Amino acid sequence: MSLRKIRLSKQSIIVSWLLSYISVLLVPIVISIILYTATWHVVVSEVNRANEALLQQMEQAIDNNLSGIERLSVEMALSKRLAGFINAPKPFSDSDYYEIISLAGDLRVYKMANDFIEEIYVYYKNSDTVVSTHEPINSRKLMENISGQESVNYDEWNVFFGKRYIQEYAPVTLSENGQPVKAVMYAKSILLDNPEQPGAVILFIIKETKLLENISPMNQTTVAVIDKNNQLIASHGPKTNYSEFLSYDRLAGKNGLLYGELSGEEIAVSYTTSKSSGWKYVSIMPSELFDEKMKYVKKLIYVSLTLSILIGGLVTFLFVKRNYNPLHSLIRNLSTRSGISFEEGSNEYGYLQAALNNTFAEKERIGQRLEQHRNAIRSHFLQGLLKGRLDQNVPVYESLAAHNINLTSPDFAVLLFQVDHYGKFMETGFVEPQKVRLVHFIIMNVAEEVAGSRHYAMAAEIDDMLACIINLQEGYETDDLTRIAEQVKQFVQDHFHIRLTIAVSGIHQELEGITGAYQDALAGLEYRFVMGSGEIIRYEDLPREGSVRESTSYYYPLPVEQQLINFVKTGDYEKSKALIDEVVEINESDASLSVPMAKCLMFDLISTMLKTIDEIGASDKREFLNRVNAVDRLTACETIKEMKIQIGDVLRQVCQSIQEERKQDNNLLSQKVIAYVREHYSSDNLNIAMIGEAFRLTPSYLSKQFKAQTGEALLEFINKTRIEKAKRLLSEEAGSIMEVARRVGYSDINTFNRVFKKYEGITPGKYKDIL
Structure with missing residues (x-):
């Protein structure tokens, strides 16, 4: 059976892979479309912002001049x-x-x-x-x-x-x-x-040209002014017949952007509303100006989509072919050995499952009870080699010959396999024992085949694990064991999505050394707690006595713990999480960390967070600790990575609880600051630094909190408070302007005049004259 004879069908695994790769290929296409949409919105936003700036300039210029005329009308009246x-x-x-x-x-x-x-x-x-x-x-x-x-x-x-x-x-x-x-x-x-x-x-007469003399709209842009009675006050630009499109009621809100059609042309209308007169200041721009800015972006998007389809299609074809070849080779071998032909159009995994089931059934029929006993005896013998429990009444070499085991070298090593996830077999309809036997059978065969290419390998089940005894041949290299483990792990991951943790022992001499190699592998598998599942753990990399830092300690000094407590007290989840990750990373990078010490480290970290809850005196501490249940969650973890996830979740809940408890206290800050300003507004030393010192806060933090809670800058609030007090004093004719300025906290009359005119539009002297 060759690859050329396999045809595409809806059931073939190739179709599933093609659909998967095509789905991945669609990702850059969708991203390109999203980028185009986002770019369009950015361009629209930038143009609209430019229009708003023009309208605000227009509003300020016209309103200032009209305010002067209105003040003049009051004087004349x-x-x-x-x-x-x-x-x-x-x-x-x-x-x-x-x-x-x-x-x-x-x-x-x-x-x-x-x-x-x-x-x-x-x-x-x-x-x-x-x-x-x-x-x-x-x-x-x-x-x-x-x-x-x-x-x-x-x-x-x-x-x-x-x-x-x-x-x-x-x-x-x-x-x-x-x-x-x-x-x-x-x-x-x-x-x-x-x-x-x-x-x-x-009656004051103002020419339209005079009204708009300082307004310079962009090319092809029309500006207009509409009053509350929907009357066109003034306009400037190429568009003149826009009364059919614009109306005061249609321009809802203080400002905005809307699109429409005017005389058969698509237009974009930006507008803002004057605070003093209520007039609408309008900017009308052809929509085609947006399209001109987007032409270059469109070209880039089209080129990106074309390259994504061409290159992605080629890569899809190559990867499908590359990934299918090993599976096809496996099916061909099974088809040849089992005698079950692979029908065109059928599913490869379904065939593999059927072939393996048939193989097991065939072996059971042919071998019958004798074959079953032989396998059990061989497995029991290999378990005895691993655990050092051999029958002393039977010479070991006779047992080797009886089980057709031919050893040619005194060098031995052991690989231990722990199944972390059963991959695609989790989706089959097998009952649990069948699933376990099938997966173990695949792993043992793959391990024996991969190791047997250069060395002699024997696989057996032992204590819910899989062990492979490897008799190393002459001329072996030091990294042969690691290479074998990587090939087995990669093969079952790629083809069956089975995830393994593999422990690699050291090299021992003679048959008696197999027990020592097995103990090495057990120690390595135990270190899975530190390194996490799905890893290859070499015994040579495990902690040793006499290392730079003995396995009886770990890195978590008191200054670091205090720093973590401070971060948690402030409810800063990001900094707390980063510090915990740094501590765990330092300990993981040190190969001398033992499994018990790794567990102690994780419990120590969770203990720090719980101690912090005690220190801050949270009101609902007992209820919170019962809800988090941190110790039980850590105890249920199998690896340090799982513990990190649980610690991160507990940390998030602790920080969130602290932030919520302190949020109520922070909301009172703005009220206290307002009361302080109203009490000390007459002091010429009143500023943000003075207020921050009174509340024991930095000026920048105080300004940020006040702005967040009131929506107004603190310096603006101080100036407005002083100006309101000054207006009251001026209306009461309480002394000269210089005296009023000093009474509201301004030692410099020029500063007082400038601030007063900023908020009231006229100088204090003019304000007093009008009153």
């Missing part, structure tokens, strides 16, 4: 001269005309106070007179001036100016050299002591 002309009736007298000229001069002065203002009008309802920086006009002429060439609905304007109180913005259109110019109007009523009087309205 309080002007006695402007308010005094409200009751002037028509027809005007000469003194009234003189007053109009004086008012026009005042308006020119107000206009010069802010470069943002294009024109100022004051509309007096009682006399239907509009005073401006130029000649006086009536309301109808005013409507024409601020409505450009468009038709004017005079009744609508009368409704607007007929409101009892006006303070709002509205888009208007001016006429400049016969051309319409977009602008924004800010209207504010002059308050009267008698609300029954008609009153007056101050």
Whole structure:
């Protein structure tokens, strides 16, 4: 039977392997797709961040200028001269005309106070007179001036100016050299002591170009301003017909990003909301700009996918072929020796199982009871060689000849096999004894075949383990035993997924030395506790008396234990786990660590954690210790690696318990700091370092905790507290500005002015004047 005759079928193991390798091949493809998606989101995020920066700059520039105009309107509304002309009736007298000229001069002065203002009008309802920086006009002429060439609905304007109180913005259109110019109007009523009087309205006209003169949007990007009434206040850029897409209600939230279609073109819209006016500042960008940034990434992804498929396919084919050859060789040998042909399309493992079952049945039929007794006797004889319990009445060499054992060398060694996992046979329908016998049969045959290629090998079961006695031939090398163990371990792992721990003895002389070799292997297998399962343990590598550090001790000094206690007390799981791993690694790397000392080390580590619980005085200590049950969990472990896992789990629970208990205490920190600031705000020495010293905390840790618990920086909170106290003192006219600054903790008047203007937008002196 050759490899060419085996055809692919749904039941063949080759199909299963191909599917497995193809699944692995899909991993880089899926990762490439995920990377592409992640890159797309990064590009979108970066572009959106740039748009947000532009919008925030736009918001800050416009809001600052509009705030100046609003403050100017407050000052004008309080002007006695402007308010005094409200009751002037028509027809005007000469003194009234003189007053109009004086008012026009005042308006020119107000206009010069802010470069943002294009024109100022004051509309007096009682006399239907509009005073401006130029000649006086009536309301109808005013409507024409601020409505450009468009038709004017005079009744609508009368409704607007007929409101009892006006303070709002509205888009208007001016006429400049016969051309319409977009602008924004800010209207504010002059308050009267008698609300029954008609009153007056101050109008500020701001050109759209002036409003957006400091805004420089990116190429193909449009910026726009929309007020709460869904009116377009101003816009700049190539897009002009976006009213069909944008509305104030659609731009929900303070800021955001949304996509849509405008005039058949895909667009991305970023927006933010002004805190002072509530206007929406909008940036409109074509979606194709995202695609341009992603073209290069797409090419890389396509190349990666192509290479993954081509190279992965080739590697899949080579590995399937390489892995199938040993299995095919095994099946061919079984087919030849057992006489059971391998049918095309059947499963190789199923055939192997059937062939082995048939082989056992055939051996039972042919050998019958005599063969069974012979095997039992041979196995008993080999066990006697291993344990040194031979029948003294029968010469040993006669027993060797009776069992067809031909020894040619005085050098002996023993390999001991411990099955840690039965691999694929865990999935079969065999009952437990059948599974154990089958696995033992495979291991013994593989061991005898591998060792028999150069030496003489005899395998036998002994005390639930498998032993292989090797009679080393002349010219053997020192690493032959290790090589044999590695080949047996690798073969059963690759083909049956059986995991073995193998102990390799030293080399002993004569038949009497087999017992000593067996004891060496037992000692090595016992050291499986330290090295873990699935390893090859050589007796030569085990701890020896007289080494640098005797096996009666281990590395775990008091400073390291104290350091671990400190880490655990703080609930720092990462540092505690790293320190434990370091201690275990140092001890594992030292070949002189004995098995009892390794167990003592692990119990010592768990004891440290439990002592820490006692030291910190946890409220639910007894309930926690009963729940963790650390000692029983360690006792149930078979290897030091399993103990490490259990210790790590106990450590995680201990650190989590400590963190939860201390979390309640940490939440009170921010409240204490707030109370401290409000009590000591007047001290010019108040700063983060001073507060940290008062609470015995480092400034950086205090700032971080305060920010995490309140969402506000500690220095910001100190400044805001001081400014609020300063505003109260200024409103009470409690002394000069210098005195107020000193009373709230600022020894430098310039620092006080700068901080006050940062939070209030005006200087303390201006604030006091307005009050």
